[in-house]
Amino acid sequence: MDIAKFNSVFSDARRRQRTEPDFDVTTAQAYLRELIAKEPDDDERDWALRMIDRLAEPLPDPPQRSELYAEAGRIHSAAFYSGGTTEQQLAALEAARRQIWAIADRASDEEEADIRAMTRSLEHLENGLRNPDWPAEPPGQSG
Template identity: 45%
Template sequence: MDREQFRREYVAAWDGLVAGRLTDLAAAQAQLRESAATLERESERESAERLIGKLAKAVQPPPPGQSPEMTEALQMLNVADFKSGTKEERLAALAAARKQIWAIADRAGADSEKIRWLSRGLEASEDMLTDPAPWDEPPPAGT
């Protein structure tokens, strides 16, 4: 199985749990773990396990007073995978998520600024990819 196929299965499970079409969280996680075990790379399997762990958030009710738009933005961030793929793929995923968060904030009411604030973490992740800290760079060849 490739990473994109797993991603589609994960998103389908998330959406099913949120919508109530799926009601057995443990069964959904078990199925995803079976799929994750067939991923080629260890890093992909680790990323899949992190996502599977987040699946429990799909069945938790939002905190009292949380707007539907904030719930939507947080759910989008919970489903997103910013850890796997090439640098360019990760940057594209971060940019798409930021654009989606701002679109949600544009139609939100009083908490639109709080929703926009969620994109600050995405910007920090982009900065780390485009301008890594000196200790994140590999040592020069021959040292």
């Protein structure tokens, strides 16, 4: 079974289920069943069938977020799209991570980890700026 393809199609169906009021669960389930129709009976196929069945279950209500969570989100977005020189971007990312961490310290137990998790993508951006995994310019071209 191509688990990556199944997961991609399933995730897309879940996203559409959350965002499209006229989403047809039955059609999505039928398509997912087609993807695994020729798979032999095994644990992966059983898992896929359970996932397909779960698609029909009502979605849980989205979590209610506090103003602290919203504040952390605004700081995250501003830092993520800060622009400027590499040094300016690094400074913005570092400051945002510190601010978000401080907000998490004041948050409820239920939201603390989710707020702290916002710093991970900022940390990855910061690491990428400090140690790029790819050249800034195509090989053979220099400014």
